[in-house]
Amino acid sequence: MAGIYIHVPFCRQACHYCSFHFSTSLRLKEEMMSAMLIEMQQVENKPSMIDTIYFGGGTPSILSIEEIKLLMDQIYRHYEVSGDVEVTLEANPEDLSEDYVKGLRDLGVNRLSIGIQSFLEDDLQYMNRAHSAEQSLQAIEYALSGGIRDVSLDLMFGLIGSDQSAWRASLEQIIDLSPTHISCYNLTVEEQTAFAHWREKGQLQEVDENIQYEQYLMTHELLSSAGYDHYEISNYAKPGHRSRHNQSYWNSQPYIGIGPSAHSFNGERRSWNVANNAKYLKQIKEGQERESELLSPSDRYNEYIMLGLRTAKGIAKSQIDEFPKKMRESFDAVSARLLGQGVLKSSGDTIYLSPEQWYISDAISAELFWDAD
């Protein structure tokens, strides 16, 4: 089983927090379409079965139904696609209309992930989103009533405009809307974003870490008691509605990335396209090699730890046993200490972090990491 990720590298405007690859100039859109179609066909060693398809970005909903159809058709032409394939498309509220949703549904899109981010006008402006809160509500209604099986809504917390009671109200509102899936992202100031630039100049207002942590806990509590399963640090799903595609990243399953900046993984090697539209077009035109790295046992071990500790699934001791002895021994020693300190938890074959501790999972991963030098 494998996934296909299609990166649509265009946005109408740049959100101040976003570090993913995109361009706000649509000049190269036509050319980009054909390059991605070519790349889909050119992929070597195609996997035997495609289980998930994911349109991410950028803003995939910037594409017309016809353009999305071209991409879908090309996938079906060149790949074996599973009968119950999960097809996700990320959409911005301002792009969704009744017709557009219907068009997507007819193309086989059965999961719509909508970037709501906030129900508050001030927050949206602060983040430089291209839609209003009202547009969001309208878009959600189109999606929920449009016959799409799964609707996922994205929200962000740790924003300067939302205090505890405002965040609680947002959570209650989203619970009322009852989508099958919710992603709640704590604002992370990424490099090369407007927020990072402001922070450097000392102009970024930031929410106290303790308040952000409380918001994180509040999210966990409210969504859990509303029947959502907290299965990854930022992701919640009603039973049976987890994102299969995203889970494949965390389970180190193979995936194919199409489009600029997209990453592929074949179980041994990870490769990626250049994160620049013009360079990507040249790369495809000239048949240039992608950049890649062969994952050493230590790389795979470290990724297994890092990804496992972000999810409810945790780390399986039986999986650790598959790694070289020195890593196993190091894992045993460090995990024993962290278990003793009550940081890690253990149940049967599984060693995991409780959702409260996911909030510091990077620090804990680094402790368990194997240092190859």
Place this chain on the structure above:
Amino acid sequence: MKKIRNFCVIAHIDHGKSTLSDRLLERTQTISQRDMKNQALDDMDIERERGITIKSHAIQMYYKHTDGETYTYNLIDTPGHVDFSYEVSRSIAACEGALLLVDASQGVQAQTISNLYLAIEHDLEIIPILNKVDMESAMVEEMSDQIIDLIGCDKEDIILASGKTGIGIEDILSAIVDRIPAPKGDPKEPLQALIFDSMFNSFRGVIAYFRIINGVINKGDDIRFVNTGKVYSADEIGILQLNQVPKNRLEAGNVGYVITGIKESKEIKVGDTITQDKNPCQSAIQGFEEVKPMVFAGIYPIDNDDFEDLRDSLEKLQLNDASLVFEPETSIALGFGFRCGFLGMLHLEIIQERLSREFDQEVITTVPNVSYNAYTKRDEHLIINTPADLPEPTLLDRVEEPYIKAQIITKPEYIGAIMTLCMEKRGELLNQTYLTTERVELSFDLPLAEIVFDFYDRLKSITRGYASFDYAPTDYRASDLVKLDIKLNGDSVDALSSLVHRTKADSFGRQICKRLKELLPRQQFMIAIQAAIGAKIIARETISALRKDVTAKCYGGDITRKRKLLEKQKKGKKKMRQIGTVQVPQKAFLEVLKLGDNG
């Protein structure tokens, strides 16, 4: 013997000693310009980088004088730092003359003065030289007056020179013949040769550098080292040019080297006398001392598994640095390591750096301390080289700490700041002498322990670098000392314990806690830092728990980048030591002492 001249150069760091030496070597064609890496005499990397000569060396050159005769010059180089004053004194004792080199912009510094006094004590003929006279900032008149005040010479005696442009080099070379006396001594007397330095060569063993006072030494002689009493065969003797030049025989007055097959430099002691085993001299040359370490600190491997490697490395270092002493010790916090004795703080830093560069050993150095005398109520005398060894207060009668006499030379405008610093360091002003209107010498009586704790850095900062400093140990005196413990989450960290004067314990404890708060990274739990005397907590700081340490998104394109980021974080953690539940960075143990200007 009449055609030999033995001399050294007395100068402050950066006053141009190495450059001037290079010019002398060039002018006498001892070394060609092409062969010359700048500053040929400093051949250790660390020396070159720090611009100071750590170990002394010697070199022979030949000078054809205007009188038509060719003279043999032995230039004996001297180390230029307070930590190495004994070695300086032995180099001086091997000479009849000294070139006093003073930077024409900077004037006389403390180090220069104390070495100058040593030279005068040994009756050396002083040739004063004002160096760097070509610089725009040179103040020839003023600095000449300073030198005249200092040694009572005539103005005409001062040679104006520039190592950079070569001005005055010829004058210096002929003044060496004209002014410095030839060695006295008798080749017919029994052999008496002064060891003024030694070095270790991994192929040839320890090489001793000596100056023959009386008698002769022949290749193959059985020679005896008077103070150690040991006898060896002089397998090879010779003179020192840029390389060693073997000879069959060396006579009184000359300078040379001997190789005996000795493998450890501690068997050859600087200041010892070499004589013939069959026909020994009546007495040893005066001035020999066992070199005593002044500062002690624990050195621990970051990883306990590297303990044996560390021992090997220290042993190898000791082969060519006999002043380094060490013995195994155990720390509750750090496991197995070594208590090491150093000549001073610079020596400590050099050893730490050499461990890292030459042996790839990253180590943790604990809070340094001086050596104390403790007397118990049962009148036992204990030497305390580590705070952990101090007996319980109930058993203790008294503790004595070492004192020094410190000389500081500075500009008058900094007297106030220096007085404040030295008084805060429990010092007493002994004397104040104006060398010139712009230069004053202060002497202080100070506890040695106080200069170990960030004295030198602060002196430099309060005087903007316009102070030079030298010290000599004086005596031990009873002192009201307490053991200050540092606790992390309730666990005492023995490696951070220190002995401090009771009156300073509170402020020292507070500052050490504050400093640790800056040095320790936040962790998943709160960290309490406490300073305690016995059971009494005198200071406390807390480091709040690490709340947020995760990125919200981690999808296909994020995994590689994120893994690499955490791998880097992991490398940082590797340089830390786990104490109880707390991770302590390697550098914290030494950095904690750099308390800043309020220390």
